[in-house]
Amino acid sequence: MLRTISSRISRRFYTTSRYETYHGGAIKTYYNPTLTGLSPSENEFREAVWEFSARVVKPKVDEIERGGSYSALMELHKEIAGMGLHGLTVPAKNLGLELGYTHHLLAMEALSYSSASLALSYGAHSNLCVNQLSRWGSEAQKSEWLPGLLDGRYLGALAMSESGAGSDVLGCMKTVAKKVDGGYLLNGNKFWITNGPKADVFIVYAKDVVEHGAKQTYTTFLVPRITPGFTTGKPLDKFGMRGSPTCELIFTDVFLPPSSILGDSQHHGAKVLMSGLDLERLVLSGGPLGIMQAAYDTALEYVHQREQFGVRVGTIGSMQAKIADMYTKLNTARAFVYSVARAVDYHTQEAAPGYPVFQRRDCAAAILYATDKAIEVALECMQCLGGNGYINEYPAARYLADARLYAVGAGTQEVRRWLIGREVNSDFE
């Protein structure tokens, strides 16, 4: 009785500010734009990519998840190119939009909201491959590959992990590049490679053959799919991210000319690899953020539609607590990740002398936190949907399976924690 009276009263005096926003007719979200600290032009950008995600990606989600020949993914790859999203961090002289990592993060989040699988493939293409090529490639390499990678003709990938080399990627790497007459011979296998089954060009990290007792060095290569001796395995059957193609790469005496080395010279592969990882962590943090917002929106709508005991279940105390926790986790994770992105862009563009060097610990912390919270929120979303959360017609299961990837993809939570600790401790050395 008291509850119905109070709800009648509150309805008459409802305030007119609501957080629900609509994008492209297909997305209704409770994303809170007042907490983001984005500039007006960043907000305009954000609205444009959410509109794109709603109109172009969301209608294709089921098709993307089915995988198969990944034709939906490849079509969307071209649409994303038309939108200009592949070269967000690439300089204008190389046909990119010359924007910041904040923009790349926002694009990643918007795409991940509709389809985390698509966003993962997009992230691997646009950040792991395109951005590395843009930062380290020679002018010849950039003019050969960037136009096609940016306009959607080519799909890119990056290969560092191996079945025996995950967290200890450098120490356990077995893929070897041996100097031969006129170039290098590449032998080995790479594993868990996103976009592997469909990519046209791969950035591959390999160990150099060094003399006994000498320091181990690494070299980064640009390897086109059609290079003789290079084959890919069949797509891996994954728990989540089922719309993103993943597979093994096999190199058998693959001959590579010196012009395929990425970076100013050979043996600097470790530097190229490590520097890319920080930016990868930052941009991919958009993945869990997008999933989290989708999970929250789904749970919130559901608990205000489902009625039990004569009331909407969202008004029952224990459910209110769930919503409160989900809301808080979502917004704190986002506020932190956006702050790190801002700091990275500031450092890249305007940092004055004396400004602290680029903080590796913050990029690791961003994805560490966003991932943990995304898995928690997705799990809670499944619980909020009750029995329906267990049925695959509802998206809760997909959110959870997709979120779970980020605990091991782009690095494990354990490595992120170890890295942050190491970075902080190095201040005391």
Added chain:
Amino acid sequence: MRPSTTRLLNILVPVKRAVDYAVKIRVNPQQTGVDLNVKHSMNPFDEIAIEEAVRIRERLPKGSEPVTITALTIGPPKSVETLRTALAMGADAAFHIELPETAPAPEPLGVAKAVQAIIEKQLNSVDMVILGKQSIDDDLGQTGQMLAGLLDWGQATYASKVDLDLEQKNAVITREIDGGLEQVCVKFPLIVTTDLRLNEPRYASLPNIMKAKKKAVTKLTPADLGVSFKPQMEVIKVTEPPKRVGGTKVESVDELVEKLKAAGFTAVS
């Protein structure tokens, strides 16, 4: 300006910033309208109008007359966002007739007079004005027709297909009417209002959004054009539609007729 022997095709597209079509609207507490503190975007029929203008340009064979598309909006400062969308979709330049934030929403006659003033005072020559058939906030559907009357131009409303003949200087337009489809041929200059099935508007790509920032937006006041937007209509009351009540099942036709008679329905012969 380079002198040229071929005349430009000039298309004017007035656009309106309205409540986004996906928003679940609520009547405001004063019952004078709906809660406007919600997302706004370009009226969907106006998006179709801009899209058609851009497609007309794309359909012309390469090397033919250049087409200039000018967008126009009337509203508070925020309306410039709608112009930016139009520019990002392919319009070349835009006019913003700025009204104060507190001014009442313009009515079709006021809008039509303002568009007429823009055509007569600001633009060199206009071959075609494409408007949305109605705006989704007031659903009045009068502006295109009033404009045609004021300018004494031909009009083709509820267009679902537009084909221009630049040699003959006319357009063959398919209209959606109650009975089906009607084809009309209208001489230049003309007014076209768009219906839903005319085209599917493109989303603005980021490169185009960034290019649009550099395109010209000319700001004008109603006084500059010599028009007034003084309302001619007053909204007395806005309420939600009555909640649907459950129906009842009847056992026979006789019972149905009895119930209809009791409800006040009489037979019409």
